[in-house]
Amino acid sequence: MASTAVQPRALSSTVLLGLAPVASWFIVRPFLDPVPSLPGLFISIGFSLFAFMATLYLVPALGPTFIKAHLSGRDLLKVYATPIPESLGLVCASVYILALTLFIPFAFSDSLTARSTQTPEGISVPEFPHSRLSLYLSSLLSLLMATILGFLDDVFDIRWRHKLPIPIIASIPLLMVYFAERGNTHIVVPLPLRFLLGSLLNLGPLYYLYMSLLSTFATNSINILAGINGSEVSQALIIAISVILNDLLYLPWPIGFHLPVHLLGSKAEVEFGGVWSAGMAYGSKELVERHLFSLYFMLPLVAVCSGFMYHNWYPARAFPGDTLCYVTGMAFAVVGIQGHFSKTLLLFFLPQIFNFVLSCPQLFGLVPCPRHRVPRFDAGTNLLHPSKAMFMRPPSKLAATVLRIFSVFGLVELTLHPSGVILETTNLTILNFFLVRLGPMNEKRLVQVLICSQICGSVLAFSVRYGLAGLVYDGDRR
Amino acid sequence: MASTAVQPRALSSTVLLGLAPVASWFIVRPFLDPVPSLPGLFISIGFSLFAFMATLYLVPALGPTFIKAHLSGRDLLKVYATPIPESLGLVCASVYILALTLFIPFAFSDSLTARSTQTPEGISVPEFPHSRLSLYLSSLLSLLMATILGFLDDVFDIRWRHKLPIPIIASIPLLMVYFAERGNTHIVVPLPLRFLLGSLLNLGPLYYLYMSLLSTFATNSINILAGINGSEVSQALIIAISVILNDLLYLPWPIGFHLPVHLLGSKAEVEFGGVWSAGMAYGSKELVERHLFSLYFMLPLVAVCSGFMYHNWYPARAFPGDTLCYVTGMAFAVVGIQGHFSKTLLLFFLPQIFNFVLSCPQLFGLVPCPRHRVPRFDAGTNLLHPSKAMFMRPPSKLAATVLRIFSVFGLVELTLHPSGVILETTNLTILNFFLVRLGPMNEKRLVQVLICSQICGSVLAFSVRYGLAGLVYDGDRR
Numbered sequence: 001m002a003s004t005a006v007q008p009r010a011l012s013s014t015v016l017l018g019l020a021p022v023a024s025w026f027i028v029r030p031f032l033d034p035v036p037s038l039p040g041l042f043i044s045i046g047f048s049l050f051a052f053m054a055t056l057y058l059v060p061a062l063g064p065t066f067i068k069a070h071l072s073g074r075d076l077l078k079v080y081a082t083p084i085p086e087s088l089g090l091v092c093a094s095v096y097i098l099a100l101t102l103f104i105p106f107a108f109s110d111s112l113t114a115r116s117t118q119t120p121e122g123i124s125v126p127e128f129p130h131s132r133l134s135l136y137l138s139s140l141l142s143l144l145m146a147t148i149l150g151f152l153d154d155v156f157d158i159r160w161r162h163k164l165p166i167p168i169i170a171s172i173p174l175l176m177v178y179f180a181e182r183g184n185t186h187i188v189v190p191l192p193l194r195f196l197l198g199s200l201l202n203l204g205p206l207y208y209l210y211m212s213l214l215s216t217f218a219t220n221s222i223n224i225l226a227g228i229n230g231s232e233v234s235q236a237l238i239i240a241i242s243v244i245l246n247d248l249l250y251l252p253w254p255i256g257f258h259l260p261v262h263l264l265g266s267k268a269e270v271e272f273g274g275v276w277s278a279g280m281a282y283g284s285k286e287l288v289e290r291h292l293f294s295l296y297f298m299l300p301l302v303a304v305c306s307g308f309m310y311h312n313w314y315p316a317r318a319f320p321g322d323t324l325c326y327v328t329g330m331a332f333a334v335v336g337i338q339g340h341f342s343k344t345l346l347l348f349f350l351p352q353i354f355n356f357v358l359s360c361p362q363l364f365g366l367v368p369c370p371r372h373r374v375p376r377f378d379a380g381t382n383l384l385h386p387s388k389a390m391f392m393r394p395p396s397k398l399a400a401t402v403l404r405i406f407s408v409f410g411l412v413e414l415t416l417h418p419s420g421v422i423l424e425t426t427n428l429t430i431l432n433f434f435l436v437r438l439g440p441m442n443e444k445r446l447v448q449v450l451i452c453s454q455i456c457g458s459v460l461a462f463s464v465r466y467g468l469a470g471l472v473y474d475g476d477r478r
Numbered sequence: 479m480a481s482t483a484v485q486p487r488a489l490s491s492t493v494l495l496g497l498a499p500v501a502s503w504f505i506v507r508p509f510l511d512p513v514p515s516l517p518g519l520f521i522s523i524g525f526s527l528f529a530f531m532a533t534l535y536l537v538p539a540l541g542p543t544f545i546k547a548h549l550s551g552r553d554l555l556k557v558y559a560t561p562i563p564e565s566l567g568l569v570c571a572s573v574y575i576l577a578l579t580l581f582i583p584f585a586f587s588d589s590l591t592a593r594s595t596q597t598p599e600g601i602s603v604p605e606f607p608h609s610r611l612s613l614y615l616s617s618l619l620s621l622l623m624a625t626i627l628g629f630l631d632d633v634f635d636i637r638w639r640h641k642l643p644i645p646i647i648a649s650i651p652l653l654m655v656y657f658a659e660r661g662n663t664h665i666v667v668p669l670p671l672r673f674l675l676g677s678l679l680n681l682g683p684l685y686y687l688y689m690s691l692l693s694t695f696a697t698n699s700i701n702i703l704a705g706i707n708g709s710e711v712s713q714a715l716i717i718a719i720s721v722i723l724n725d726l727l728y729l730p731w732p733i734g735f736h737l738p739v740h741l742l743g744s745k746a747e748v749e750f751g752g753v754w755s756a757g758m759a760y761g762s763k764e765l766v767e768r769h770l771f772s773l774y775f776m777l778p779l780v781a782v783c784s785g786f787m788y789h790n791w792y793p794a795r796a797f798p799g800d801t802l803c804y805v806t807g808m809a810f811a812v813v814g815i816q817g818h819f820s821k822t823l824l825l826f827f828l829p830q831i832f833n834f835v836l837s838c839p840q841l842f843g844l845v846p847c848p849r850h851r852v853p854r855f856d857a858g859t860n861l862l863h864p865s866k867a868m869f870m871r872p873p874s875k876l877a878a879t880v881l882r883i884f885s886v887f888g889l890v891e892l893t894l895h896p897s898g899v900i901l902e903t904t905n906l907t908i909l910n911f912f913l914v915r916l917g918p919m920n921e922k923r924l925v926q927v928l929i930c931s932q933i934c935g936s937v938l939a940f941s942v943r944y945g946l947a948g949l950v951y952d953g954d955r956r
Contacts (some may be wrong), residue, residue, distance in 0.1 A: 065634055068634075069633050069634050069635075070548050071633075094626075098647075098650070101619070101650050101651050101654055102650065102654065104651070104654035104655060104657075104658050105654055105657045105658040107658075108658050130608030130609050130611075130612055130659075131608050133608075133612045133655070133658060133659075134608055134611045134612050134615060137612060137615035137616060137619060137651075137655065138615060140619055140651070141579070141615060141618055141619055141622065144619065144622045144623065144626070145622065147626065148572075148622070148625065148626055148629075151626075151629075155547050155549075155633065156543055156546075156547050157547075169576075172576075172579050172580065173579050173582070173615075173618070176579055176580065176582035176583055177582060177611070177615065179582075179583045180582050180583040180585075180586050180611060181608075181611075
């Protein structure tokens with residue numbers, strides 16, 4: 001049992017071989033007449049399918065090499081101690097970045113974009129989009145830096161307090177190019193504050209701070225919601241799919257749709273699709289291109305995450321390491337910043353925000369923080385129980401108050417001394433919270449609960465973004 | 479003795495602290511009136527000085543971390559077996575790339591370049607140089623990829639036959655952006671061939687092949703000339719300095735110089751300097767900018783290499799690993815390609831070309847190739863002797879012929895059976911060649927000989943480039 005459990009998961013070569021012609025068709029299609037209206041998107045889908053196949057194949061193939069290079073660990077929540085290859089997020093990141101690199105000529109090649117940027121009146125924009133190419137390259141640089149830093153983190157095992165600010169380094173290329181290009185540092189002020197600040201506010205240097213903090217948050221918030229098989233990659237997958245769904249609203253669909261969001265309290269209906277100039281983009285080519293840019297980065301990300309999830313699913317045959325969190329987090333920051341929809345993006349991070357807020361007392365030293373906060377594994381029943389942090393000395397007044405409030409809301413379970421002093425608390429993570437609320441369950445069920453919460457978060461995010469945002473922003477908010 | 483020999487080399491904090499204000503002055507100077515004519519160059523020098531200090535400080539500081547992460551090795555040519563931290567080229571590469579990234583706004587920021595691109599008539603070019611920014615970013619991407627790949631090579635210890643083509647992957651961003659920007663694929667045909675091919679030849683896809691092979695050659699040729707303390711970094715340092723000297727010829731110096739190259743057989747004199755439109759650039763702003771681009775990449779490279787050389791000098795306290803070779807090789811390929819002086823660049827690789835040609839019989843399996851071809855260390859005398867490759871079975875006819883020719887030219891020393899069959903040959907590297915010609919010497923002397931040969935190679939390169947090139951190319955060759 002022990003040894004078979006860590007055999008690489010079987011791959012169906014029929015699936016792999018069957019996908020290849022489909023992927024090839026997507027890449028070839030834009031070169032055939034009639035040229036589709038968004039040729040780059042076709043090629044991006046084709047590349048993503050190839051990236052999916054490559055990840056699916058390479059992760060088990062390279063596992064032994066990683067184990068040989070001391071990049072392995074045992075699964076803490078299993079009965080067996082066989083080493084599982086670690087840091088295979090590096091393979092995902094490499095495939096992802098290679099796909100994005102090979103895509104460069106197709107995202108901007110004028111032979112393709114000249115057709116796609118034609119207005120309905122037939123006026124084409126002949127000039128090469130150098131500026132967008134620079135943004136694309138700076139995004140790629142940041143992703144590559146995130147990959148290196150994540151892998152260094154895996155190799156050198158940097159302590160988590162030291163690694164919190166590391167993503168800021170990876171965001172430097174993004175910021176530098178934004179600065180060199182004299183990027184826009186204005187934000188739209190919400191309606192209730194306009195009497196005070198006007199409708200546009202120039203944040204100046206603060207905007208750069210905001211951008212670098214966004215990448216830090218996106219990276220670390222995924223990283224601290226980790227520890228069980230499939231947790232990191234499933235978060236990344238669902239956030240990426242949410243971003244893609246949001247992007248699709250802005251594309252020039254040949255047919256029109258209406259969403260009945262007035263049921264959610266919005267005054268205006270959400271329309272998307274229709275002719276080129278219709279839909280959520282409201283005729284803004286700029287907006288369509290921002291969301292195309294986002295799609296180009298998200299489609300291959302979904303591809304490598306799906307491919308990796310197959311091997312990382314319970315019981316995991318490969319671990320992602322920090323590399324995966326760094327790359328996926330940076331990818332989200334990149335599309336949020338370059339696509340100018342960072343607030344919408346943050347809405348897709350609701351479970352991560354919840355987990356982060358819940359974790360704060362432990363992250364900032366108010367409550368003792370053990371090396372691992374993953375749930376406790378009971379080998380006898382194969383169930384996970386909430387893990388606990390013990391107070392070596394009585395908690396400070398502030399810590400006790402915070403924990404009692406958490407306890408009232410059912411976020412933690414406290415162990416009290418008869419005198420009322422807190423002796424132990426369940427660790428402050430969303431995973432332990434689930435176990436406290438829903439009772440002990442096995443690891444597979446727990447990751448399914450996590451996935452459900454992420455999906456519910458995204459549904460809520462869409463309702464807020466397209467239902468309630470009209471209350472604080474103008475109708476034509478981008 | 480053994481333990482003291484591997485103590486980190488002492489750093490003079492006076493030098494470090496004394497350099498900081500100098501570096502700061504270079505960075506601040508362009509913002510003061512009167513603005514110098516090439517403000518970016520000042521900032522580049524300032525950043526390079528900081529990079530020098532950072533490397534000098536970080537290499538010994540991070541050594542123990544590398545040892546802890548299994549990145550260490552013993553020095554094969556020493557009596558002691560203490561582990562020496564390996565792969566510290568990663569530190570050089572990180573500092574180098576960080577310096578180049580932080581430099582982005584200063585290389586292209588219009589507030590700076592608007593002044594520097596002013597023509598003597600006072601016409602300034604207001605448009606932001608997006609296209610040059612893309613080239614800069616694609617170069618940075620290739621360098622970053624080379625860093626990752628080099629470090630992966632160190633961690634996973636890839637066999638050398640497999641790693642020969644790896645630099646091609648790192649050159650992909652360069653090629654993709656070149657392609658997306660519809661880069662020029664024409665070459666100027668040498669005079670003697672023009673009757674056949676015309677004066678300009680479009681290589682088309684072959685040009686891309688040439689570019690990727692250039693990066694492969696630059697990387698691997700430095701990598702195979704390795705094995706003794708200081709060998710990799712000193713090669714990189716001298717090539718970089720040669721490129722810088724060549725770049726300086728094209729800058730708009732305030733005073734004019736003349737080089738008496740007619741003494742070397744050239745008809746025209748080499749003039750450089752003079753007013754903006756004078757010198758080797760012959761009034762071409764394009765040419766000045768290409769060589770500025772090259773300087774921006776070479777100055778920090780010289781800085782990190784010098785800083786690292788201090789710790790890598792005999793007896794080495796830190797090893798570069800493959801990372802350094804990958805990054806420096808890619809940096810040379812980048813400036814050669816983007817600066818359009820790849821033929822001149824190759825001239826600076828004369829010792830590497832010699833070493834590569836000499837190595838071919840071993841690289842391509844004609845002659846047995848042991849795992850290490852470094853010279854043999856005699857612990858008794860502390861001298862290095864040529865190492866040998868033994869023939870397990872008699873060499874093929876071709877191998878025997880090649881070796882006998884090499885032997886006639888004094889490149890190898892053969893051990894013959896009385897019957898005349900070759901039993902052994904000294905390994906086919908330039909280092910063993912030096913030991914064959916000059917007799918056994920200690921490691922420090924051998925690296926000094928290597929440095930001398932590299933300098934002589936560069937002197938010869940300049941003579942050929944500016945003395946003899948006029949015979950096969952027009953006078954206004956770029």
